Amino acid sequence: MIRIVHCWIEHPVRKLDQTFTYLYEGNVERGCRVQISFGSRRLIGFVDSVEESEESREEIEARFGMKLKDIEGVLDEESLITDELHDLAMWMRDETLSPAIACFQTMLPGKVKPAGGRRSTVSERWVRLSDKEVSLTPKQLEAYLYVKEHQPLTYSELRKHYPNQARILIEKEAVIAEEKEREGKALYASEPEASLPLSAEQQKAMDEIRNSDDSVFLLQGVTGSGKTEIYLQLAAEALQKGKQVLILVPEIALTPQMISRVRERFREGLAIYHSGLSDQEKYEQYRLVKTRQASIVVGTRSAVFLPFADLGLIVLDEEHDASYKQDSQPCYHCRSVAMHRGLFHHCKVILGSATPSLDSYARALKKVYHLVVLKERINRTMPEVTIVPVRDSIRRGGSYILTDVLKDKMRDRLQKKEQIILLLNRRGYSAQLRCRSCQEVLKCPHCDLAMSWHHDIRRLKCHTCGTEMHTPSACPVCGSKAGFMSYGFGTQRLQEEVQKEFPEARILRMDADTTGRKNAHAGILQAFADHEADILLGTQMIAKGLDYPDVTLVGIVNGDEGLSRSDFRSCEVTFDLLMQASGRSGRGEKNGEVVLQVYDPGHYAVQCAARQDYETFFYQEMKFRHAGQYPPYTYLAALTVSSRDQRQTDRLALALKASLSGNFQVIGVVSLLKINDRCRSRILLKGKDEEEMRRAIRRFIDETDLDLKGLKIDIDPLYLD
Ligand code: ADP
Ligand code: ZN
Ligand code: ZN
Numbered sequence: 001m002i003r004i005v006h007c008w009i010e011h012p013v014r015k016l017d018q019t020f021t022y023l024y025e026g027n028v029e030r031g032c033r034v035q036i037s038f039g040s041r042r043l044i045g046f047v048d049s050v051e052e053s054e055e056s057r058e059e060i061e062a063r064f065g066m067k068l069k070d071i072e073g074v075l076d077e078e079s080l081i082t083d084e085l086h087d088l089a090m091w092m093r094d095e096t097l098s099p100a101i102a103c104f105q106t107m108l109p110g111k112v113k114p115a116g117g118r119r120s121t122v123s124e125r126w127v128r129l130s131d132k133e134v135s136l137t138p139k140q141l142e143a144y145l146y147v148k149e150h151q152p153l154t155y156s157e158l159r160k161h162y163p164n165q166a167r168i169l170i171e172k173e174a175v176i177a178e179e180k181e182r183e184g185k186a187l188y189a190s191e192p193e194a195s196l197p198l199s200a201e202q203q204k205a206m207d208e209i210r211n212s213d214d215s216v217f218l219l220q221g222v223t224g225s226g227k228t229e230i231y232l233q234l235a236a237e238a239l240q241k242g243k244q245v246l247i248l249v250p251e252i253a254l255t256p257q258m259i260s261r262v263r264e265r266f267r268e269g270l271a272i273y274h275s276g277l278s279d280q281e282k283y284e285q286y287r288l289v290k291t292r293q294a295s296i297v298v299g300t301r302s303a304v305f306l307p308f309a310d311l312g313l314i315v316l317d318e319e320h321d322a323s324y325k326q327d328s329q330p331c332y333h334c335r336s337v338a339m340h341r342g343l344f345h346h347c348k349v350i351l352g353s354a355t356p357s358l359d360s361y362a363r364a365l366k367k368v369y370h371l372v373v374l375k376e377r378i379n380r381t382m383p384e385v386t387i388v389p390v391r392d393s394i395r396r397g398g399s400y401i402l403t404d405v406l407k408d409k410m411r412d413r414l415q416k417k418e419q420i421i422l423l424l425n426r427r428g429y430s431a432q433l434r435c436r437s438c439q440e441v442l443k444c445p446h447c448d449l450a451m452s453w454h455h456d457i458r459r460l461k462c463h464t465c466g467t468e469m470h471t472p473s474a475c476p477v478c479g480s481k482a483g484f485m486s487y488g489f490g491t492q493r494l495q496e497e498v499q500k501e502f503p504e505a506r507i508l509r510m511d512a513d514t515t516g517r518k519n520a521h522a523g524i525l526q527a528f529a530d531h532e533a534d535i536l537l538g539t540q541m542i543a544k545g546l547d548y549p550d551v552t553l554v555g556i557v558n559g560d561e562g563l564s565r566s567d568f569r570s571c572e573v574t575f576d577l578l579m580q581a582s583g584r585s586g587r588g589e590k591n592g593e594v595v596l597q598v599y600d601p602g603h604y605a606v607q608c609a610a611r612q613d614y615e616t617f618f619y620q621e622m623k624f625r626h627a628g629q630y631p632p633y634t635y636l637a638a639l640t641v642s643s644r645d646q647r648q649t650d651r652l653a654l655a656l657k658a659s660l661s662g663n664f665q666v667i668g669v670v671s672l673l674k675i676n677d678r679c680r681s682r683i684l685l686k687g688k689d690e691e692e693m694r695r696a697i698r699r700f701i702d703e704t705d706l707d708l709k710g711l712k713i714d715i716d717p718l719y720l721d
Helices: 057-064 083-096 100-107 138-150 155-161 166-171 200-210 227-240 256-265 279-290 301-305 334-345 358-365 390-395 404-416 491-501 520-529 570-582 604-610 614-627 646-659 690-703
Strands: 002-009 020-024 033-038 041-053 123-129 175-181 216-221 244-248 270-273 296-299 311-317 348-353 370-374 384-389 419-423 432-435 452-454 459-461 484-487 507-510 535-538 551-556 593-598 635-643 665-675 678-687 711-715
Touching: 002 033, 002 057, 002 100, 020 033, 020 057, 041 100, 083 100, 083 334, 083 711, 100 301, 123 138, 123 155, 123 166, 138 155, 138 166, 155 166, 166 175, 200 216, 200 227, 200 370, 216 227, 216 358, 227 244, 227 256, 227 311, 227 348, 244 301, 244 334, 256 270, 256 296, 256 520, 270 279, 296 301, 301 334, 311 334, 334 348, 358 370, 358 614, 384 390, 384 404, 384 604, 404 419, 404 491, 404 551, 404 593, 419 570, 432 452, 491 507, 491 535, 507 520, 551 570, 570 593, 570 604, 570 614, 593 604, 604 614, 635 646, 635 690, 646 665, 646 678, 646 690, 678 690, 690 711
Parallel strands: 216 348, 216 370, 244 296, 244 311, 270 296, 311 348, 384 593, 419 535, 419 551, 507 535, 551 593
Antiparallel strands: 002 020, 002 041, 033 041, 123 175, 432 484, 452 459, 635 678, 635 711, 665 678
8 A cells, every 4th residue: 555645845935835745655644754855855844644545656646647756764653743733733824824844843842843854862771670580699689679679760770779780780681771762750749739718809710710611811910919829720620620731931931930839739740841941851841741741831932832632721821921922933922822722622711911912901801802800919918109200310410320219218128138129121231332423322233233331241242143342442433533432221230330339238130141051040039039139130031920028129220211112012011011020029928119210200101000000001002002003903914024135135025015915004115223134124014904914925925936035924023123
């Protein structure tokens, strides 16, 4: 019998986004990787479907009207994905207008990605008793009995206990050693913590979710209102029914408390999946889910693609967070994928946030999602917020970095041995250097963006492409040697100022510069939890789910800096950041305070955040979105063209512009800033019918002769600047 095998090809060129047909006489399944030749090249194919045929080779070729090649080898013994995930990839291909193979690449962990080629898994040596009778010395016998009692066990474990006997037992063939693929271990709580008795408000929310037939819920609860406890109790119920649970979080490193809380709660196996894992570790976690050794997973964006067989609950915590959106092809949103999977598994999907995205909240108001609200904090006190206008401080000759109000409150907390969090969402020392002669800002030679001064390494860094350089002796624009002035300030400078003001205070800084090493985040957060520091200072990294009961003061420096970004979401992002950061204060027994240093105290994002008033912000912001016809009133699709050659970029952008038409606006071509030496242009589609925009783009892709390598399609982009 011959198998007719249809494969996707590893090459992610849009023009090749179709299956190619091969023949094979051996066994091969859908969802395996195969070795094939394509033209003169040898490639990896990903099997889309297999037909078994009783025809002869000649008959098959006659039917297809061409000669068919044979598959040269099969890389996987069993399918890497389930049928559900296969369909999901096809859905994602349509949604995001990405090549199918790019979707499979995104869904699978590195070790088994189609482009990854032959799997190079790490193996381990295991030992077990043989049935051979051999004579042993007393010490060897002891080791032998240890194996008998503990088998199966790894060779390294045996060596740890019997360093001198292990090898001899194998030589004498008393035990047999075998190489096995290394496996991950699911985590278990040894003594699971009991769930907390719910507050009345939590109980009501929980019942509402439990007793409803709706599938998607938006759980909106102020910071500290106990959303996590609700997730955990819903998870426990799903696990009890023998189902699997997926809890998605924005960034594991920044939410260590979520993992420890899940970990302490359940006896069922827990897997943890995030981008900080090595390829081998990711593969092991993927196996744990596939073999059902893990029934609950806490993970970031890509965990949404794990091969669950029977999901009973999906939670997406901090559903508004931008890290749920992938910024490269396929530009998918984890929330949409989660809902798609929820539909397949008939399980509830809970979107949780203190500050839901405008899109989700608007849907909840339209009853597309079921809205469940938690209004009160568990400890019943919201932090008291003081808005401090920085201009007033400057006018009185005070500092624009630490105002007197903030300094006084810091001094008070330091005396009381309570803890302080300081947020400044800009890393480095000073923001920019300007030429004293021509006033031009020093820019990255590859990106058209301002370089930031880093005082510790005494160099300039580009935060976009990573380029570092010394301060030039002359201005690259006007050639003047008059030197440079610094503008603005970042976390390094803030740390220096705080240390000057409070020489005794112990400060931890957390930003992209201090967290480069693996596990650095966890180290800093643990040290703060252990009271090894009085002040935790950092960028938006410290604004998320941290729950430290002794933090009673949060200072937000340059809190409204984000408002000056030229993006339609900049108010929403700033509001979220202020709300989240404020929410870190006063979570324990003691009341909390927040000092909000801003330049524009009257702005509604600042005012609403200070009152922790999501609803008013929502309606204000919706007015602005309506006036500009931005989402959620319209749909957007961003087409970004980039290449090293300006003419090539222009050619494709203009061709796009000329061909795209329909019942939507075509905005641009807009030239974007150069990044990493790539010239970029963008066309933006804006319309009421998302599918019509997709159809127009698809038509262009099918009909054009141009090379589309530099084209990025982002349906429903998060940011435009
Ligand atoms: P959120 O996720 O909404 O920010 P958390 O779930 O982190 O809130 O809860 C805030 C704090 O309140 C945590 O320290 C948590 O342990 C505690 N907490 C939550 N629910 C209860 C409860 N029912 N009883 C006692 N403490 C609770
Ligand atoms: Zn100059
Ligand atoms: Zn750069």
